[in-house]
Amino acid sequence: MGFLPSDCFEHSKFLFFIFFIVVNLDSLPIKANLCSNNSVATPRNIPAHDILSSLQTLALDGYFNLEDNGHAAKDFGNIYHCPPLAILHPKAVSDISRTIKHIYEIDSASELKIAARGHGHSLQGQAQAYQGLVVNMESLEGPEMTVDAGEFPYVDVSAGMLWINILHETLKHGLAPKSWTDYLHLTVGGTLSNAGISGQAFRHGPQIDNIFQLEVVTGKGEVLTCSENQNADLFYGVLGGLGQFGIITRARVSLEPAPTKVKWIRVLYSEFSVFAMDQEYLISLENTFDYVEGFVIKNRTGILNNWRSSFNPKDPLQASQFNSDGRTFYCLEVAKYFYIDENEAMNQEVERLLSELSYIPSTLFQSEVSYVDFLDRVHVSEMKLRAKGSWEVPHPWLNLLIPRSRIHEFVHEVFEKILVDTSNGPILVYPVNQSRWNNRTSLVTPEEEVFYLVAFLSSAVPFSKGKDSLEYIQSQNERIKEFCKRAQVGAKQYLAHYKTGEEWEGHFGKRWQVIRRRKSEYDPLALLGPGHRIFQKPIFSTSV
Ligand SMILES: Cc1cc2nc3c(=O)[nH]c(=O)nc-3n(C[C@H](O)[C@H](O)[C@H](O)COP(=O)(O)OP(=O)(O)OC[C@H]3O[C@@H](n4cnc5c(N)ncnc54)[C@H](O)[C@@H]3O)c2cc1C
Ligand SMILES: *[C@@H]1O[C@H](CO)[C@@H](O)[C@H](O)[C@H]1NC(C)=O
Numbered sequence: 111m112g113f114l115p116s117d118c119f120e121h122s123k124f125l126f127f128i129f130f131i132v133v134n135l136d137s138l139p140i141k142a143n144l145c146s147n148n149s150v151a152t153p154r155n156i157p158a159h160d161i162l163s164s165l166q167t168l169a170l171d172g173y174f175n176l177e178d179n180g181h182a183a184k185d186f187g188n189i190y191h192c193p194p195l196a197i198l199h200p201k202a203v204s205d206i207s208r209t210i211k212h213i214y215e216i217d218s219a220s221e222l223k224i225a226a227r228g229h230g231h232s233l234q235g236q237a238q239a240y241q242g243l244v245v246n247m248e249s250l251e252g253p254e255m256t257v258d259a260g261e262f263p264y265v266d267v268s269a270g271m272l273w274i275n276i277l278h279e280t281l282k283h284g285l286a287p288k289s290w291t292d293y294l295h296l297t298v299g300g301t302l303s304n305a306g307i308s309g310q311a312f313r314h315g316p317q318i319d320n321i322f323q324l325e326v327v328t329g330k331g332e333v334l335t336c337s338e339n340q341n342a343d344l345f346y347g348v349l350g351g352l353g354q355f356g357i358i359t360r361a362r363v364s365l366e367p368a369p370t371k372v373k374w375i376r377v378l379y380s381e382f383s384v385f386a387m388d389q390e391y392l393i394s395l396e397n398t399f400d401y402v403e404g405f406v407i408k409n410r411t412g413i414l415n416n417w418r419s420s421f422n423p424k425d426p427l428q429a430s431q432f433n434s435d436g437r438t439f440y441c442l443e444v445a446k447y448f449y450i451d452e453n454e455a456m457n458q459e460v461e462r463l464l465s466e467l468s469y470i471p472s473t474l475f476q477s478e479v480s481y482v483d484f485l486d487r488v489h490v491s492e493m494k495l496r497a498k499g500s501w502e503v504p505h506p507w508l509n510l511l512i513p514r515s516r517i518h519e520f521v522h523e524v525f526e527k528i529l530v531d532t533s534n535g536p537i538l539v540y541p542v543n544q545s546r547w548n549n550r551t552s553l554v555t556p557e558e559e560v561f562y563l564v565a566f567l568s569s570a571v572p573f574s575k576g577k578d579s580l581e582y583i584q585s586q587n588e589r590i591k592e593f594c595k596r597a598q599v600g601a602k603q604y605l606a607h608y609k610t611g612e613e614w615e616g617h618f619g620k621r622w623q624v625i626r627r628r629k630s631e632y633d634p635l636a637l638l639g640p641g642h643r644i645f646q647k648p649i650f651s652t653s654v
């Protein structure tokens with residue numbers, strides 16, 4: 111993989127590349143089809159531009175921007191840079207539906223693809239639309255956020271809203287969403303298109319299992335309300351649906367009473383088998399911690415602070431002196447929620463739970479923080495990394511879901527043979543039991559009840575040639591994926607990235623027919639979500 115998409119879109123080479131496409135289409139190497147196979151494989155005829163100029167005649171509350179599209183060709187991954195022709199900044203839902211309907215009605219050749227863009231924290235261009243139209247969801251103005259504090263409390267939000275803002279609003283009512291991501295500066299539409307998995311998912315399921323209702327604009331431009339009881343097929347299709355069946359415009363998110371404080375704990379293990387046994391034990395209990403995660407530390411110092419948290423233990427001296435020195439440790443991270451006046455009961459409960467675990471006794475690190483500080487923990491690190499210029503670097507992340515029966519083999523191979531250390535970024539490892547998760551959503555998980563999320567959250571150092579370079583980390587990721595394939599581990603990618611429709615078919619497995627049918631029903635011209643490269647062509651008939 112010598113060819114990197116970032117190479118061809120570096121600022122200095124950018125103009126050259128555009129020129130190259132126009133003039134030299136036929137000789138473009140296949141490998142350059144990294145933005146969109148479709149638009150490179152068929153000659154760029156005029157329709158996309160034609161459609162754009164006719165779009166500008168629509169009466170909208172928002173507006174189209176045809177210049178200065180650079181930011182829509184960027185994402186957190188910082189690896190793919192595929193510029194669109196235009197950005198729609200919608201104000202109302204009708205702006206989105208009118209635009210899509212217009213394109214759908216005149217565009218039988220599906221030249222102009224459409225991608226919803228939340229906060230652009232995708233990793234491999236998933237929210238980009240090469241030579242297409244990007245819908246900037248953050249400019250959508252809905253009705254105000256409204257909290258219903260009834261028997262089954264919920265909040266109605268616009269899909270472009272950041273989870274951090276939802277947290278602040280619902281807390282005014284003493285309520286909060288139940289299931290989170292580790293980082294809250296992500297939009298509702300963006301995480302619901304994937305799943306939203308974090309340390310609460312073992313208990314509540316991912317974020318997509320905590321939604322009562324959605325408003326969706328389909329690939330035909332229809333605006334539909336959907337829920338378990340109304341347009342259920344679309345509802346479950348869109349949840350975890352990678353933006354393939356519609357653009358989510360509003361969501362009704364389930365809430366619970368919010369705690370005020372959090373006891374946040376880290377303990378270390380030297381054996382993976384003991385660590386995993388304790389994690390699996392904790393997630394099997396009825397009365398347990400409210401959050402269970404974990405991560406791997408290999409040959410590092412200053413191990414207790416990694417970038418994804420602002421963990422500040424009671425004994426920072428002991429923590430900072432901890433040195434894994436060539437060895438591998440597994441850090442269990444748990445949290446217990448409580449209210450200020452419940453301090454004593456909480457401490458007893460935590461002690462009881464900890465007494466049942468087999469961690470290295472001298473490695474108990476604890477901290478007490480507010481609920482908001484706990485949930486928003488990554489943001490503190492973001493600020494520090496931004497200040498150092500280390501936030502906007504390439505992020506070649508790899509997220510895998512590994513069946514429980516194969517996790518020991520996986521850990522042995524990856525952490526003892528493939529990875530030399532964990533200095534490129536945190537590597538999360540924690541189990542969930544999906545028996546109570548909703549299996550009607552589009553999310554793909556391994557077949558077993560219990561599986562582990564293993565997240566390699568690497569940052570690459572620009573221009574480096576060493577073990578922290580993008581090339582090196584990507585090749586390491588390839589070796590990990592290769593191993594999973596060769597050993598038939600039964601792993602599934604989360605926030606998956608594939609280059610061809612065939613690979614996607616393998617990813618969806620038994621669900622592929624359902625996915626295809628839903629595509630033909632809700633987005634038959636395959637206008638939506640081009641950045642994933644699942645469907646390149648219209649699906650007029652279903653072969654189910
Ligand atoms: C620092 C960091 C930490 C993270 N931690 C976690 C974590 O703990 N758990 C977890 O599950 N994920 C995590 N993620 C991944 C994150 O959930 C996804 O990257 C998510 O897509 C980002 O949301 P966004 O709003 O930036 O989406 P974007 O990148 O803008 O979009 C993501 C995808 O959803 C589509 N989309 C966006 N909005 C809509 C909409 N309204 N309707 C339909 N489709 C839409 C886009 O077209 C694209 O395909 C993390 C990411 C980062 C950068
Ligand atoms: C791109 O599409 C063409 C025709 O649609 C196909 O023959 C080719 O294999 C595709 N290439 C890739 C890299 O997917």
Ligand SMILES: *[C@@H]1O[C@H](CO)[C@@H](O)[C@H](O)[C@H]1NC(C)=O
Nearest residue numbers: 408409410435436437530531
């Ligand atoms: C651990 O890291 C140090 C410094 O980065 C390095 O010199 C040493 O070889 C590493 N040890 C192992 C066992 O990889």
Ligand SMILES: *[C@@H]1O[C@H](CO)[C@@H](O)[C@H](O)[C@H]1NC(C)=O
Nearest residue numbers: 390394543544545546559560
């Ligand atoms: C998963 O959870 C279900 C329901 O709580 C339980 O019956 C089952 O034993 C759990 N599976 C494992 C492997 O722990």
Ligand SMILES: *[C@@H]1O[C@H](CO)[C@@H](O)[C@H](O)[C@H]1NC(C)=O
Nearest residue numbers: 545546547548549550620621
């Ligand atoms: C989904 O779960 C239900 C209830 O647990 C089960 O009966 C059904 O077979 C499952 N469906 C799939 C596709 O796994």
